[in-house]
Amino acid sequence: MNDLINDLYQEIILDHGREPRNFGECEPYNKSADGHNPLCGDNLKLTFLLNDQNIIEDIKFTGEGCAISLASASLMTEKLKGKKIEVAQEIFKDFTNLVSGSDEDLKVLNEEDSLYALKGVGGFPMRVKCATMAWHAFNQALKD
Amino acid sequence: MDDSKTLNLNVRKDFPILSKKILEKKDLIYFDTAASAQKPNTVIDETNDFYKNHYSNVSRGVHTLSVESTFRYEDARKKVQKFLNARSENEIIFTKSATEGINLVAQTFYEKFMQKGDEVILSLIEHHSNLIPWFFLRDKYGVVLKFANIQPSGEIDIDHFNSLFTNKTKIVSLTHLSNVFGTELNEKAISICKDKNVPILLDGCQSAAHLKIDVQKLGCDFFVFSGHKTYGPAGIGVLYGTENLLSEMPPYQGGGGMIGDVNLEGASYAELPAKYEAGTPPLVEAHGLGIAIDYMNKIGLDNIIEHENEITKYAFNKLNEIDFIEIHGGDNKRNSIISFNIRNVHSHEVSSFLDVEGIAIRAGHHCCQPLMKHLGVNSTARLSFGVYNSLEEVDKFVIALHKCKEFFNK
Ligand SMILES: Cc1ncc(COP(=O)(O)O)c(C=O)c1O
Numbered sequence: 001m002n003d004l005i006n007d008l009y010q011e012i013i014l015d016h017g018r019e020p021r022n023f024g025e026c027e028p029y030n031k032s033a034d035g036h037n038p039l040c041g042d043n044l045k046l047t048f049l050l051n052d053q054n055i056i057e058d059i060k061f062t063g064e065g066c067a068i069s070l071a072s073a074s075l076m077t078e079k080l081k082g083k084k085i086e087v088a089q090e091i092f093k094d095f096t097n098l099v100s101g102s103d104e105d106l107k108v109l110n111e112e113d114s115l116y117a118l119k120g121v122g123g124f125p126m127r128v129k130c131a132t133m134a135w136h137a138f139n140q141a142l143k144d
Numbered sequence: 145m146d147d148s149k150t151l152n153l154n155v156r157k158d159f160p161i162l163s164k165k166i167l168e169k170k171d172l173i174y175f176d177t178a179a180s181a182q183k184p185n186t187v188i189d190e191t192n193d194f195y196k197n198h199y200s201n202v203s204r205g206v207h208t209l210s211v212e213s214t215f216r217y218e219d220a221r222k223k224v225q226k227f228l229n230a231r232s233e234n235e236i237i238f239t240k241s242a243t244e245g246i247n248l249v250a251q252t253f254y255e256k257f258m259q260k261g262d263e264v265i266l267s268l269i270e271h272h273s274n275l276i277p278w279f280f281l282r283d284k285y286g287v288v289l290k291f292a293n294i295q296p297s298g299e300i301d302i303d304h305f306n307s308l309f310t311n312k313t314k315i316v317s318l319t320h321l322s323n324v325f326g327t328e329l330n331e332k333a334i335s336i337c338k339d340k341n342v343p344i345l346l347d348g349c350q351s352a353a354h355l356k357i358d359v360q361k362l363g364c365d366f367f368v369f370s371g372h373k374t375y376g377p378a379g380i381g382v383l384y385g386t387e388n389l390l391s392e393m394p395p396y397q398g399g400g401g402m403i404g405d406v407n408l409e410g411a412s413y414a415e416l417p418a419k420y421e422a423g424t425p426p427l428v429e430a431h432g433l434g435i436a437i438d439y440m441n442k443i444g445l446d447n448i449i450e451h452e453n454e455i456t457k458y459a460f461n462k463l464n465e466i467d468f469i470e471i472h473g474g475d476n477k478r479n480s481i482i483s484f485n486i487r488n489v490h491s492h493e494v495s496s497f498l499d500v501e502g503i504a505i506r507a508g509h510h511c512c513q514p515l516m517k518h519l520g521v522n523s524t525a526r527l528s529f530g531v532y533n534s535l536e537e538v539d540k541f542v543i544a545l546h547k548c549k550e551f552f553n554k
Contacts, residue, residue, distance in 0.1 A: 041509040066492035
């Protein structure tokens, strides 16, 4: 099988694509945003609960999409749960650099992170939007 | 190939891009002509030649280059007129795209013939290009939009369509060939409009290079298409409109080239077709479109259509045999387009997987989100064929599909 395809679809991606974790809606939540990929119609709704110490206490998503967008959302919720918002924002920046093939050094993410599995998206520029949809929704929710 | 049949037409060598290797080793199989067609050498060479040897602005000067440019631009119009069998060159307006043509008609037709509360009939299978320009009329002026249902076959439900007409219906706008199903519009839809004396616009984006177009026989009042889907350059489109309607409707944009006489109090407008062509037009692209039409004529549109029909039928039968494939639309005839899904595999996965095999297909909503919602899917994979495709390519594609299914269900 082709290397590019194996890089793109690592086992963990296929697994999270098939069975996304934290799928649903937080109850209660105080932050939410919709993610939408106008190129293909994929969409999701992200909800999370930010407590008074600015920690993400709970985070979930629902929606429909391709394996890449579902896996990315699923891995994101796993990674961000329990994180302080400032740390989450650093992760957001790192992740965007990681999947867009930017040379910038990663600050908080490293090869041990499950999110690193999405690096293969860089070989498919048209799929970067799939991988970042949930992350942009997260960023949007913080702004609203 | 199991039935060892090859087709008569073999023009792959006319298209230089088709010798490109994908990821440095895979032969390119281009199954995305419905999104945009590849360009033959003649179109590429002739547009180069225009810039190198003849280029200037059109209809603006008397010097030699201006004459040569104007001649080419107007010659392209003649070729388009013949291609569509329009009555006169005055009925051929060059636009930048089909999209611009629809916007032009929506705005100027409204201005002349419609008011608040008047109705437009569209359908569920329309491309966003044939929806949003009309949404603008709804949002800005209170025009009412009605949408004809579709049948499971992918065709418009003619009875429902017929039932939508009232005495407020002012115009109908429908796709001539669905970019999702590949099904042709039932001619009855046009005759219903004729009977009711309501003008009809046909979105011919997908039909222009894949069906023989005769606007007089069709009886449509407007017909639009884009050059880039008919083996010509991007940036050029065509609006055909009957001289009656085009002369009554007001100009669309204002600018150079579309005026008669101007003073500071006002202006008179040029005659057709210049009236609708404000500003410097995409003249080289228009010429390129003319050359693309020459190319299709040289091969013969009948031959092209027969070739594509063979491939479409072959691919349909192959896909239909595969149990993990769901084809959208019924068993009725398709022209050069087939939409499908691999069960439980998102179309993005299919498209990325095929890409590394050198096969280009489209995945997504095809700019038909209302239709996708109706079908209950959020995206489909779409195969679309052109004059350069072959049965062997379909065979390779089918093998790759099996590999794809295996990969994602491992
Ligand atoms: C049926 C249909 N209508 C309209 C369009 C819009 O064409 P263009 O973007 O060239 O204006 C397309 C192309 O995608 C189409 O397939």
